[in-house]
Amino acid sequence: MERARILRELALQIEGELDRGILCWPEPEWNEAVRRFLTPPAQPAAPHRPAPSSGPAAFARRRPPAAEPTGTARRRPPAAETAPRAPKKQPTFPPPPEATGRAPDWEKQLAALKREAEACTRCQLHETRTNVVFNSGTGTVPLVFISEAPGANEDAQAEAFVGRAGQLLTKIIAAIGIDRKDVYICNVLKCRPPQNRNPLPVEIETCSPYLFKQLEILKPRVICTLGLFATQLLLESKAPIGKLRGRVFRYHDTPLLPTYHPAALLRNPGLKRTVWEDVQLLRKLLDEGMAAVAKDVVAAETPARRPQVASRDLFGAQ
Numbered sequence: 001m002e003r004a005r006i007l008r009e010l011a012l013q014i015e016g017e018l019d020r021g022i023l024c025w026p027e028p029e030w031n032e033a034v035r036r037f038l039t040p041p042a043q044p045a046a047p048h049r050p051a052p053s054s055g056p057a058a059f060a061r062r063r064p065p066a067a068e069p070t071g072t073a074r075r076r077p078p079a080a081e082t083a084p085r086a087p088k089k090q091p092t093f094p095p096p097p098e099a100t101g102r103a104p105d106w107e108k109q110l111a112a113l114k115r116e117a118e119a120c121t122r123c124q125l126h127e128t129r130t131n132v133v134f135n136s137g138t139g140t141v142p143l144v145f146i147s148e149a150p151g152a153n154e155d156a157q158a159e160a161f162v163g164r165a166g167q168l169l170t171k172i173i174a175a176i177g178i179d180r181k182d183v184y185i186c187n188v189l190k191c192r193p194p195q196n197r198n199p200l201p202v203e204i205e206t207c208s209p210y211l212f213k214q215l216e217i218l219k220p221r222v223i224c225t226l227g228l229f230a231t232q233l234l235l236e237s238k239a240p241i242g243k244l245r246g247r248v249f250r251y252h253d254t255p256l257l258p259t260y261h262p263a264a265l266l267r268n269p270g271l272k273r274t275v276w277e278d279v280q281l282l283r284k285l286l287d288e289g290m291a292a293v294a295k296d297v298v299a300a301e302t303p304a305r306r307p308q309v310a311s312r313d314l315f316g317a318q
């Protein structure tokens with residue numbers, strides 16, 4: 001029993017390493033052999049069951065089966081391990097609320113700001129970018145996700161969150177009953193730092209007025225920051241993401257919930273449960289506002305207010 005558990009843990013560990021592109025052995029065919037070993041034997045065709053569109057299973061990675069000793073005499077698992085599991089009840093959500101309080105020409109304002117960013121040469125990143133990555137999604141649902149900076153895929157396609165982390169974010173958003181194209185996703189930096197290095201403080205300082213203006217135009221009901229840089233910027237905090245995630249803060253009276261960046265989940269799938277708890281709270285905040293938060297459970301804090309920036313004063317005269 002103990003041996004089976006250890007082999008199962010080992011198999012999960014090895015598959016995770018291979019998924020992240022870490023070669024566990026120097027010979028490529030050894031890695032392939034391990035993949036074959038981890039691949040479950042073909043099963044008789046089962047009736048098609050559609051994947052859940054919401055709930056944690058919607059973004060949970062399929063876990064490999066328990067690894068077993070090789071050889072002809074395979075151990076038959078105990079009956080408790082083979083018994084079919086009762087299907088988990090997936091949460092369902094009503095249609096998300098619509099945005100309120102925006103200017104009638106909010107889309108035009110965003111388009112004008114985007115054009116301004118596309119011509120921007122305010123920091124050194126304009127020299128190495130392929131495209132300015134302003135956002136992804138229409139923003140008709142008043143929920144804004146903010147991450148740190150575009151990566152290689154985003155730089156090539158001029159759209160935020162289109163790589164593997166983006167695909168995972170799409171599933172995370174679907175898990176709370178929302179179509180990704182209806183929310184607004186953007187970054188602190190609009191241009192990719194070379195080699196995906198961390199944003200420099202001077203780059204954040206130079207580029208962040210675009211983000212502040214986006215938020216001013218969008219008037220979101222809830223903001224979700226993904227990872228350290230966006231969270232620390234909007235909360236004016238130096239605390240690590242592990243201390244800030246899952247707690248509700250205020251940004252100019254808008255509820256703000258930090259959580260882990262999807263790339264962190266790809267590196268450490270064990271964080272998925274934590275993020276699932278965070279995004280369920282996010283959905284509750286979207287539906288009910290701050291009334292959803294019991295003050296004795298989640299801290300509500302107000303960071304120092306930033307001065308509002310008028311569009312024409314965004315960077316002063318050019």
Ligand code: SF4
Nearest residue numbers: 120123126190191207
């Ligand atoms: S990162 Fe921001 S400030 Fe720097 S060039 Fe791009 S848009 Fe301009």
